[in-house]
Amino acid sequence: MTKLDKFALPGRVDDLEDAGARAALDERWQKFVTGEFDDLPQFTQFYNPVAADTPADAQHRPIPWFAFPARLNREFTSDAERNRFADESRDQQDEYCEWSVRHNPDKSIARVTFTTEVREYYEQLWKVDRNAVLALYHEHVADDVELGELGVDDTYNPNNSRNNQVDGPIMHLRQGSNNLHAAIVLAAEATVLRTRDGVRVTDQQDLVACGELGNRFRGSDPQIASEVNGLAATGALLTLEDPLGIYLDGLMPEGIVFPPGVTMEDCWTVDRGTPGHAVRAHFEVPAGKGTVSDVTIGGVPVTSGAQLAHQVGIRLGAVAHSIGSQTPIERECGEPV
């Protein structure tokens, strides 16, 4: 039985060379995440792994979904239409993953960038070393980004124009629902067993609606809610995996056909994060071997980033232990805890 020493940074990224600045960032991150847990004491099965023990034999449950916004499956009857719509606005990309497409002059696709980096990290980094944030924008977005475009004084603007593109590089998540706070609160609230007229609600869409746990037509919210709720029903103690974050779970290869001599490994590159905890990646065909539009998925040439988003896995990790030790909280639909 051990307590977590401290919350690691999402993806265990390391953006600061100065040890003092790094320590300051770690402290800020610790305070931020602990604050998130401390705000949720009413959810008695959900605990802060820095404050309470997690045994070595705890179950680790990856909760997977895809980057493509599942709710668009309802709103369109053709793949081409829903893919175009998803590409056109970051506001539509609400599965804790956002992407942008960079085109070649001939309109073929040069690169698609995916990110699951949460704005909270950039907000904390900005407070410690805004030049480090600027350096990341220079490295990943454009070398002409200026500090004044990103924030004012102590306040970082995650919706800055350089991070709000659909055609060109982006830095991190910006859509309103895509943040770490939302994921932590959702996981905590999902520990409450929900009933309607005394009958437990278990199906995913209904559970999300009944417990007011987000958008029931997304891929992410029902998955997180259902998995956590199912674990909570066993009377387990629950938390989220360290490093706490939303992760890119790779590109599902099934159905993807590459130009001759090109492999998946040639095209999918993790830009930020550590093995198993990627938070930024891009898809690009090596120079001289074609473009992304020469790749086909299910026999259809890639003309949108959304086609790849259908194949990009996203993951949040839950941890459960001490099954049967807790009495789950039960509430009727809509009833607060």
Add this chain to the structure above:
Amino acid sequence: MESSTDLTCGVLGTAAGDPESLQRFVVGRDRRPTPLDQAAIADLGDPFATLLLAKGVFPRTPAQLLDALDDAIGGNDKDPLAPQQTFVVGEGSQLELGAPLRGIRSFLITRGRGGEGPDMIVSTRGPDAEFIEVMAWDRTVQGFNYYQTRADSPWVLAGNSADALVSGSAGSGPFESHPSGSPLMKELRFPWVHWSSSAAKIQDDIAGPELASHPWFARKSGAQVLEKAMMAAITRWTSARLAAAVAADGTVADPGGILRSFLDTPTVNLVSSKVQTSNAFGGREDSFDIPQAFFVDSECLKGILGLPSPDPAQLTVSSAAYRQVLTDHGVALRADGTTIAGPPEDTNFLFVVPERAFEDVATVAGAIEMGLVSSRLAACLLMVDFANPVFSDRRKALLGRVPTTATIVDKQSSFSEDFANAILNAPAASEEGSPEHEFKQLWEVGDDWPTRFKELLNAYYAAFAPVLRTPDGLERAFQLAESRRNGVRAMPINEHPLLFATPDPPLTKTMRMQPNGQIVEG
């Protein structure tokens, strides 16, 4: 053993003998199971045979099989066969707690990932189950080799995908349920009713405490992943099948077999509304979508030929009105004479209906790509009785007109003209109301077919949408759905009583949709 007259998959269970052996029994072709010696096993080109059977490893449980495979690849996680994914299906398994007869019907475990899908697919009830089915891609002859074993019986090689297309073994043994030799995932499309998926998860309590913590269940992947894997695997076999159908001199073997995918319904996939019954009937969804494939073959007409599909608004019907229809018909989930839920009740996602199977969609696309069938011919064939995208006797009648020979040279073939002429020259082509006459009218549109067919489809969509909003229209839509479900109930893929909800009394009428949006008997 006497020669078998039983052509079902069940006859494979009659294989007896040393469990540490492999017998070949291609039902419909082999008279009885025949032991295969080491040389014959060594000729097999799939990883199950080469890595295990040829080395004398005959696992007795699925867990042993997967462990043996890990041993065979030396625990190398970079080996193409190392990636393993587990999927879970169970009819009714996502319904409310406490209902009996729900449960996990099958685990599907895939090994290998890539653009062409998995190299091995294992289907079984659990890690220690006695009945195991394996499909493994044979790189030598192409196609999946089908294996199975039960309890202490020998392993049986039940054929290769290609045997599904050969007279005798076609439709027999495993090819009852795999008529083109492709892997099968009935509920292939979102929201994958019956599969644990991102749209509806099978909860731990269904698995039971022991299985729930087993890695197969605890780390299961969703059907949204399996969909891609199966589509890739189906495409892999379809491509191999079509490539093998053309001889070096361009002669196409059995063009009628290929055209069956255009004109018949050899098998189906099942598709449903995206709305859960509990939400529709619980007052949380005022309306729901009927799957567009109920009205039109959108996969082929839109996906391949670029013709229009209905707008979402045209597919939307009242939840309350539909609930009333189910009430009127006593529709409930029933199994083995027991009513489990309802009436009224429907499957977890509403309105499950058959659609053209993806293996047939892939064949249609492949036949056009290879130059056998022109887009114009494909469109004209598929537009015959287009309001009935599956189980159309009218389209099926045209199968009798398919030329018996065809050649393709440099992706050019006279087959489309030959087939069209065979229909046009038939006496029936001048008989008003015949399928041949309907084809003739479509063919005579000529090269402007995209414009004219778009008009026909849009007129149809505009016609049925208001009909669905009337009580009688929705009642008839239900009857049409039941009529098509009856077609599925008669298929070998009907493996579980909770596949569909059922009315009481059952409806036996055959219904059909008309291009004017009216649904009639006949």
